[in-house]
Amino acid sequence: MPLKPLHCVRGPINLDRFHDLCDRLHQKEYKLTPQRKIILQALLLDEDGHLSAEDLYGIVKQQHPEIGLATVYRTLELLADMDILQKMDFGDGRLRYELTGDEAHHHHHLICTQCGKVYEFEDDLLDSLEQAIQKRKNFKIVDHQLKFFGICHHCQNQETRD
Amino acid sequence: MPLKPLHCVRGPINLDRFHDLCDRLHQKEYKLTPQRKIILQALLLDEDGHLSAEDLYGIVKQQHPEIGLATVYRTLELLADMDILQKMDFGDGRLRYELTGDEAHHHHHLICTQCGKVYEFEDDLLDSLEQAIQKRKNFKIVDHQLKFFGICHHCQNQETRD
DNA sequence: ATCTGTGCAAATAGTTTGCAAAGAA
DNA sequence: TTCTTTGCAAACTATTTGCACAGAT
Numbered sequence: 001m002p003l004k005p006l007h008c009v010r011g012p013i014n015l016d017r018f019h020d021l022c023d024r025l026h027q028k029e030y031k032l033t034p035q036r037k038i039i040l041q042a043l044l045l046d047e048d049g050h051l052s053a054e055d056l057y058g059i060v061k062q063q064h065p066e067i068g069l070a071t072v073y074r075t076l077e078l079l080a081d082m083d084i085l086q087k088m089d090f091g092d093g094r095l096r097y098e099l100t101g102d103e104a105h106h107h108h109h110l111i112c113t114q115c116g117k118v119y120e121f122e123d124d125l126l127d128s129l130e131q132a133i134q135k136r137k138n139f140k141i142v143d144h145q146l147k148f149f150g151i152c153h154h155c156q157n158q159e160t161r162d
Numbered sequence: 163m164p165l166k167p168l169h170c171v172r173g174p175i176n177l178d179r180f181h182d183l184c185d186r187l188h189q190k191e192y193k194l195t196p197q198r199k200i201i202l203q204a205l206l207l208d209e210d211g212h213l214s215a216e217d218l219y220g221i222v223k224q225q226h227p228e229i230g231l232a233t234v235y236r237t238l239e240l241l242a243d244m245d246i247l248q249k250m251d252f253g254d255g256r257l258r259y260e261l262t263g264d265e266a267h268h269h270h271h272l273i274c275t276q277c278g279k280v281y282e283f284e285d286d287l288l289d290s291l292e293q294a295i296q297k298r299k300n301f302k303i304v305d306h307q308l309k310f311f312g313i314c315h316h317c318q319n320q321e322t323r324d
Numbered sequence: 325a326t327c328t329g330t331g332c333a334a335a336t337a338g339t340t341t342g343c344a345a346a347g348a349a
Numbered sequence: 350t351t352c353t354t355t356g357c358a359a360a361c362t363a364t365t366t367g368c369a370c371a372g373a374t
Contacts, residue, residue, distance in 0.1 A: 029374095031327095031373050032373075032374095033372080036329090052363090053363080066331075067330085067331085068330065068331040069331095069364090070330080070365075071329080074330085077365095091251050093339095094362085094363060095363085110295065110303075112301075113304065125287070125291055126308075130310070133272065133310060136283075138318070139310070139312055139313070139315060140312045141272075141310045142312040144308065144309060144310045146307070146308045148301070148303045149303070149305040150302045150304040151304065152301055153301060156302055193347085193352095194349095195353090195354065195355080197355075198354090215339080216338080228355095228356075230357065232339090232355080232356070232358095233354080235339060236355085239340095255337070256337085257339085
């Protein structure tokens with residue numbers, strides 16, 4: 001019974017993935033509320049990823065105007081605890097959330113300091129570095145974050161003069 | 163006249179470096195107030211680096227009890243603008259500040275998720291990765307941050323069972 | 325029917341800002 | 350003396366929390 005037909009959805013979403021995430025909530029005995037469903041949909045719909053709580057609140061409120069910002073925060077926290085989402089901090093004072101993807105290979109973030117847009121870059125180069133650190137520093141690495149700050153292609157073109 | 167003898171300093175500090183930083187303030191026409199001097203001293207004294215504003219406030223208040231937290235923030239902001247300090251965000255909800263060092267090679271941060279301590283790791287591996295990104299993504303990189311999260315040596319030893 | 329989840333409003337924590345007074349040049 | 354800098358308190362921003370009610374199971 002978890003998979004009711006999706007209404008009010010503006011684009012195509014991956015129904016299998018949605019179904020799967022709903023099941024994971026079920027398995028943990030979490031209730032499948034309309035707020036949670038709509039937040040999951042919004043996350044699946046989002047192309048760029050990297051949504052902040054406020055971003056999501058704005059999106060989700062269109063279809064569920066009575067939803068509270070606190071609910072969005074609580075749901076994101078819940079999904080992050082379940083490893084459905086990753087919290088990301090790009091240093092702009094708000095946390096952003098990204099659906100946990102393929103564990104196979106990492107991606108890093110390119111953050112444009114001019115327009116704030118976040119790009120991704122696939123790479124596995126860090127694995128060997130991690131192993132070196134584990135040995136040399138005796139530090140058991142659980143996670144890493146690599147961020148590059150700079151000027152994106154688009155903003156470079158707009159730079160005529162300073 | 164910038165270099166008055168340092169009193170109330172608990173440890174040895176690099177006087178040349180202190181003198182140099184004072185000069186840089188002068189050159190930018192910034193006033194050399196006792197608050198600024200004492201904050202610079204505290205930064206030079208600190209071994210671990212990675213002090214937060216509140217950390218510094220605590221240290222500095224011992225010698226200058228009337229100092230305001232806002233002054234600490236404003237001074238740190240000023241020093242960061244002058245590239246004397248680097249702002250660092252380790253995801254614990256407060257910014258930390260580190261004296262800008264040798265530009266020659268980078269160091270990365272190992273952040274213990276158990277005790278919060280921050281270790282450093284020297285490495286230049288990222289240069290080739292940066293160049294690859296510049297070309298492939300046409301993204302002009304200005305800065306990067308690489309953080310590893312995990313369990314430090316000390317906390318691993320304390321882990322008897324879960 | 326039960327107990328989790330929600331909306332609201334108030335609380336928090338780190339940081340920033342307005343303003344009048346202090347003080348470096 | 351002049352104009353920057355300071356201390357205080359209030360403002361801000363993102364996020365969290367308490368509580369009574371709504372609602373999923």
